[in-house]
Amino acid sequence: MSILAYNGGAMVAMKGENCVSIAADRRFGIQAQTVATNFQKIFEMGPHLYVGLPGLATDTQTVMEKLRFRKNLYELKENRRISPKVFSAMLSNMLYEKRFGPFFVEPVVAGLDPKTYEPFICNMDLIGCINLPTDFVVGGTASAQLYGMCEALWEPNLGPDDLFETTSQALINAFDRDAISGWGATVYIIEKDKVTIKNLKTRMD
Amino acid sequence: MPPIFSGHPTMLEENDWRNAAHSTGTSIMAAEFAGGVIIGADSRTTTGAYIANRVSDKLTRITDHIYCCRSGSAADTQAIADIVSYHLNFHGMELGEEPLVEVGAAIFRELCYNYRDSLMAGILVAGWDKKKGGQIYSVPIGGMCVRQPVSIGGSGSSYVYGYVDANFKPNMSKDECIQFVTNTLALAMSRDGSSGGVIRLGIITEKGVERRVILGDQLPKFYED
Numbered sequence: 018m019s020i021l022a023y024n025g026g027a028m029v030a031m032k033g034e035n036c037v038s039i040a041a042d043r044r045f046g047i048q049a050q051t052v053a054t055n056f057q058k059i060f061e062m063g064p065h066l067y068v069g070l071p072g073l074a075t076d077t078q079t080v081m082e083k084l085r086f087r088k089n090l091y092e093l094k095e096n097r098r099i100s101p102k103v104f105s106a107m108l109s110n111m112l113y114e115k116r117f118g119p120f121f122v123e124p125v126v127a128g129l130d131p132k133t134y135e136p137f138i139c140n141m142d143l144i145g146c147i148n149l150p151t152d153f154v155v156g157g158t159a160s161a162q163l164y165g166m167c168e169a170l171w172e173p174n175l176g177p178d179d180l181f182e183t184t185s186q187a188l189i190n191a192f193d194r195d196a197i198s199g200w201g202a203t204v205y206i207i208e209k210d211k212v213t214i215k216n217l218k219t220r221m222d
Numbered sequence: 223m224p225p226i227f228s229g230h231p232t233m234l235e236e237n238d239w240r241n242a243a244h245s246t247g248t249s250i251m252a253a254e255f256a257g258g259v260i261i262g263a264d265s266r267t268t269t270g271a272y273i274a275n276r277v278s279d280k281l282t283r284i285t286d287h288i289y290c291c292r293s294g295s296a297a298d299t300q301a302i303a304d305i306v307s308y309h310l311n312f313h314g315m316e317l318g319e320e321p322l323v324e325v326g327a328a329i330f331r332e333l334c335y336n337y338r339d340s341l342m343a344g345i346l347v348a349g350w351d352k353k354k355g356g357q358i359y360s361v362p363i364g365g366m367c368v369r370q371p372v373s374i375g376g377s378g379s380s381y382v383y384g385y386v387d388a389n390f391k392p393n394m395s396k397d398e399c400i401q402f403v404t405n406t407l408a409l410a411m412s413r414d415g416s417s418g419g420v421i422r423l424g425i426i427t428e429k430g431v432e433r434r435v436i437l438g439d440q441l442p443k444f445y446e447d
Contacts, residue, residue, distance in 0.1 A: 049415040220438055222411045
């Protein structure tokens with residue numbers, strides 16, 4: 018089994034009309050055994066900036082702490098909020114620093130630019146190669162299933178409520194076909210004036 | 223002798239014997255009650271981590287009064303069940319009577335023991351006959367055969383040994399036993415990644431077999447939201 022599949026997990030982020038969504042499952046497992054159903058994989062890095070870190074759970078937590086440190090230092094020095102684009106570049110750099118002994122996470126970034134509020138999503142491989150699509154990004158062990166669901170359900174310019182529905186359905190139906198993802202889900206809808214966090218009721222198997 | 227470490231030392235070895243149990247992705251069980259036996263299974267078949275079938279039927283008919291619960295390789299157990307069904311049907315014709323559960327279990331054991339190096343099969347044989355009533359015979363990997371009043375199998379079973387030991391009582395009523403089997407499998411499915419879907423039940427008595435399905439929203443809930 019690949020080291021990126023040791024803990025399992027599913028993650029997705031989508032662009033909408035003046036909003037973005039990011040969602041993940043809540044399982045913490047060790048191979049086939051589920052240990053917890055309240056494990057956080059998406060972290061707030063700013064009022065309109067969220068990062069999801071699917072992969073090895075210990076690296077999820079470590080990369081989050083190291084990233085938060087770098088982001089805080091940037092914001093202190095620059096005296097302004099970091100933008101999603103710069104944040105992604107910073108994360109990419111951090112991962113590539115460990116090119117020959119990497120962190121086993123494949124991050125997903127979602128947010129709105131602090132000045133223009135333009136929606137932004139991207140994802141990366143474990144050594145920091147950034148991918149900038151215009152529609153959706155996926156991550157985790159259910160990524161193949163997620164690609165299928167997103168390709169089928171996503172359409173451009175979805176409003177926040179529609180984006181929530183689309184994201185939730187894509188995530189749930191994808192991880193229901195993955196034995197090591199699921200056991201609950203959390204969805205974040207990020208808009209200019211508010212962030213809505215919803216915990217979904219899902220199959221717990 | 224398979225190597226313990228090979229390749230990158232921090233990567234997990236795929237064919238390592240320590241991960242052998244991982245492929246028996248299933249939760250199955252059988253329990254005796256007053257009047258017969260109840261068998262149950264989850265409905266998940268996985269290829270690696272992908273759920274290939276989320277509504278599979280792991281309770282397979284051998285005769286009208288003898289069923290088996292299959293865990294391990296889906297191909298191996300299906301092939302074995304077909305062969306046993308053939309032999310038992312032929313034997314029944316020779317005898318002129320319904321074949322005995324212990325005979326069915328013995329045929330399973332012959333196959334699972336003699337071909338143990340080629341097979342990955344953990345089977346529970348359960349049924350009713352007029353000689354001994356409701357019986358369960360466990361034929362795990364390796365091919366031993368032992369009769370038990372209650373038996374669990376598959377990768378999900380590890381999580382429910384304690385629950386079964388604490389909650390099984392001999393001579394339960396049919397409804398009590400159904401609840402016991404349902405609860406046990408729900409707990410196993412909730413913890414084991416390789417188990418899930420719906421719970422399939424079979425109630426085997428003198429009258430034959432009654433099949434039931436417990437769908438996702440009707441499963442007993444034990445987790446906290």
